[in-house]
Amino acid sequence: MYIELRDINKSYGDFKASDNVNFGIEKGKLVALLGPSGSGKTTILRMIAGLEHPDSGDIIIDGQRVNDIPASKRGIGFVFQSYALFRYMTVFDNIAFGLQVKKADKKAVQERVTELIKLIGLEGFENRYPSQLSGGQRQRVAFARALAPNPQVLLLDEPFAAIDAKVRQELRRWLKEMIRKLGVTSIFVTHDQDEALDVADEIIVTNSGRIEQTGSPLEIYRAPATAFTSSFFGQTSELEDYTRFKFFDRVDNYDKAFVRPEFIKMTKKDEIQKYKNSAAEGIVEDIAFRGNYIEYTVNSNGSTFIAHRALDEEKVEVGEKVDVFIYRLFITVGNEVRLLKNGSIREEMVVI
């Protein structure tokens, strides 16, 4: 493991920001720290950078314990959420800052900065001030500034939060590509699951100061390991009493049951529903157009949940009666998660 956190604890007064945090990150990976606000993800990032100090535990980078090494000597690049570009310095001076403070050779600084400006595609903007750049351009400058001194680790705090949706998509791809190309071990903080699933090699899910789960985006999405992750990922809805839906195994002491839209097949009364006998009747309560699909809020068996239908499928009206079939669902028992599959699919497989 290249970066390792061992038994990290950190409190602010009564608030426990990090509760026995343990994880490791391999060299060259792009990792997302994902969690709701207040889950302690930014605190973890700031502790790795040396901007905060853990109450107990060890932070190890490249085999060396860095707890007592000041931020300025850890060899870390940090991109702030608001970028924190120096307002009275030009783009060139901003990027050159990390080299100049180390008294680097003037020619070497010139070369390195020119190279980085080319990398971020801002040739001709060297003498602009940050106020004369767009949000996306500022973010690129912040990225180049952090990379200039060749850090071993790049940390990014909500790197896309301050950018509008359209540019965000583009920047995400760009950043992912850049980091792959440079091979620098990177950790970014986000509260946006789409962003984490899209960009990261590995996701670390945090919740109320603890690490809930670590794994690849696919693993975490497909097989949530804790009650929190099962409800956090996807557009989950909670079912009131899942046993009212047909052919699911009974688990007596379960706490909650969750479904995602992709677990549900919703059909109009006159459409073919493969598992008609196991489907439940529901009423459409709300419709939202989402661009490439339509989102329906359905009430069935006392539960309200969300189902999707493609644009080319016939439209369903509010108040219309529909058939709903649930393929699978998550139930939580304590902090454990179980995936339950609908029994009627299994039976059919036996028949075949």
Add this chain to the structure above:
Amino acid sequence: MGKKSRIIPGFGLSMGVTLSMLALIVLIPLASLVIFTAKLTPSEILEVITRKRVLASFEVTFITALIASLINAVMGVVLAWVLVRYDFPFKRLMDGMIELPFALPTAVAGISLTSLYADTGAVGKIFAKFGIKIAYTRIGITVALVFIGIPFVVRSVQPVLEKLDPLYEEAAGILGANKSQIFRKVILPELSPAIFTGFGLAFGRCLGEYGSVVFIAGNQPFKTEITPLIIMSELQEYDYSSATAIALVMLLAAFVILFLVNLIQIRNSKILGGGH
């Protein structure tokens, strides 16, 4: 086109009040300076303001005002820094004391400073041991001007420092800057517009300061006689035109200083405000 609603009603009324205030308090008195001076021919004006005693007073006034304002620019930043960045008992009280030089009658300040810094005074005694005289020298004038000018710099820098995002310092720190580099390269540029404003205001004020200085200056012609005192003595001799001619020079100097400060502000707001 509908009219935009404004919080203070009546553009005509509020603009009228503004103009009358400006005219009565600022423009007419300043214009009268020019009118009185105009009674003299240009060569007479030149003769008045290049009298040896007047030139010497300009030198005394400008040098002491400049040194005092420079001291204030440095000390004002230190004071503002301590008041913003640290917590300590009686902080609010100390914060309030900064304004005392504004509130105190300047003559009172002059008398107390004089008695304190005279060779027999509590502070003057210590310096007298080393053969340094403070009261009745240019050092004494500078001390009085520092006293008068300190609130300007502190009060311009303080709000800027309070609003300064600590992120800039963190960003510089992670990039490997040490504390003095962070201060010089990151914090100082953020503060410098406010420091220049404070410096300019303090300097302008120092040029015209009379009450607190006359007591401690000693008023020896050619040595510690300040320009405002010369103006006063011309007035006492009913030589109004000479007085206003000298005053006009001070006015011009103050104007140039404030103009330069404004130029710096314009440049800074360009850097921060975007546009190409």
